[in-house]
Amino acid sequence: MNSAPPPSSFDDDTDFYEESRWQKLRRRIVQEPLIPLGCGLTVWALYEATKSMKSGDHVKTNRMFRRRIYAQGFTLLAMVAGSAYWKKDRVKRKEYNELVDEKKKKDKRDAWIRELEARDDEEKEIAAMKKRLAQARGAEEKRLSEDKARAVEAKIKSDTTGIVRSVLEPGESRRGSPLLNAAMKLWQSRS
Incomplete structure (x- = not known):
């Protein structure tokens, strides 16, 4: 029953x-x-x-x-x-009030859990965004350092091609240069 x-x-x-x-x-x-x-x-x-x-x-x-x-x-x-x-009515009302209080507590707890989950999701999104930014920043710094290294190499190359020259011009050999041979003879004769 x-x-x-x-x-x-x-x-x-x-x-x-x-x-x-x-x-x-x-x-x-x-x-x-x-x-x-x-x-x-x-x-x-x-x-x-x-x-x-x-x-x-x-x-x-x-x-x-x-x-x-x-x-x-x-x-x-x-x-x-x-x-x-009115005893029966009071007992029913007391039971009802207890059920309402229990439901309110459950609803409050559920709302709090939803709020915590939302905050957790936001924190995860922020952490992922920070990680992506850090990776992007690292890649950008690497690219910039490589660009700087290339620029320095290019500058050194451009600066040295016009200014620094070898004693021997390209195409000259040590044995075939008459000026060098004369300088060597002069040096050897002094000793």
Whole structure:
């Protein structure tokens, strides 16, 4: 047999279950009107007793204090009777509130997890972007250093081709140069 309670006409009415403090007070006053009535009678009896004490009427003061006691007893009886009458509703409401709180906690936890996952994805994207930038920067530096090396080599080549020359012109050999042969003979003759 199914242990779930039968469906209620208030199941789809979220305002019935989720209510503010003022709505709850109003609902409780409507459900149990004898309790506020008893409280009002108690306050009225105390007020009248205070007035009669100030005027010095001891008989009326005693009568009002007795009425206050009767009003408080009436209020207590109304509370006990209302508590017994509305017990099942309070149990259902307590269960519902626990379920709502549990659902809110679960929703909050799920939202927090989604937020953490989004942050993690952003951090991974940022790390990947930094890695790509570092690789691109390294490749650019390598290309620039190679370009600089080529430029230096070209400059050295261009600077040295016009200025630095060999003692021997291209095509001359050591043995076939008459000037060199004369210089060598002169050197050998001195020694």
